Amino acid sequence: MKLKACISAFSSSALIWGMAFIHVRAEEGRLPSPSGRIVSPQVTESSGLSKSSKITGLYWTHNDSGGKAELYPLTESGEVFGDAVEVDGAVNFDWEALCVDGEGRIWIGAFGNNFNRRQDLKIYQIREPEGELPVSVTVEKTLHFSFPDQKAFPPAEMNFDCEALFFYKGHLYVLTKHRSDTFSKLYRIEDLETEDKQMAIFLGQRDLGEMVTDAAMHPDGKYLMVLTPAGLWLFEAPAVGDHFLQEGGRRFLFEPWVLLQIEGITWIDDHHVLFSNEQRDLYTLDIRSEGWEGFDAFGVVDAQE
16 A cells, blocks of 8 residues: 555655654653664565564564565564565465464465455465574465455445454454545454355444554454554453454554554564554554553444444
8 A cells, every 4th residue: 555645745854854753752652662663675565564473583574565475574673584485376466464373374464455346355374484484485275255245346435445354263354444434344254264265254343533454463362453544442352252343442542644654563462562654664552551541332333233
């Protein structure tokens, strides 16, 4: 995804001023703390981000559409951890997210859908490397899915883009990115074994005030963090079922787009998240820090409705 025209038109001096402003605001506790910058020249447009479950200190990222079908290993501060790992059997057509499931697998969301025309939404599954990084890994499985409520390509309301993917209790989940409103819909990908096309299961939707650009499940499965250009939303895992958007929680809001195009998020540990923007900046946030505010269930629309 390319930056909005107003952002891409910034002069270099404006960008420098803007980054200085971000650092000042972060020091005042009003914004997440800048924690580093992705230095690899191979990463031109960081989109997804996920912490490795196999190699200590390693984080995976990838480029947006048009880049090579590769994963790039980074440190928490954005330094190069190792050489790029090629994903054999995959094509980087609008890769928007990735997640590690704790069962030795990485899932890559090839489902970016800016114009809501795609009928070939995919999720690639590979085996997560451990030990010495390989030159390449091979796709073991490709999931194919569609949204049950999308009847036209494109539809009248452009609400079927997708940039968020997470794993929870044996299933994958996606959150939609809307252009016709500020809601996001939550769907479950039920069958992780079949490569036949399946219909995602709609669970419900919620107004999050901005477009959803990623999500990350807590390592212990007790929280879901949702990322938008205007802040982070922290949901507790539901006591029953898997409709994460149905309950209240906490959110950390800031001025939309002040951190530019933030698109990837992952958990560092029990209390900290790491997220990136497409301009390769990295930020961290402590869920115990000041600046979080509670929210209730207002704005939720269940699937039954």
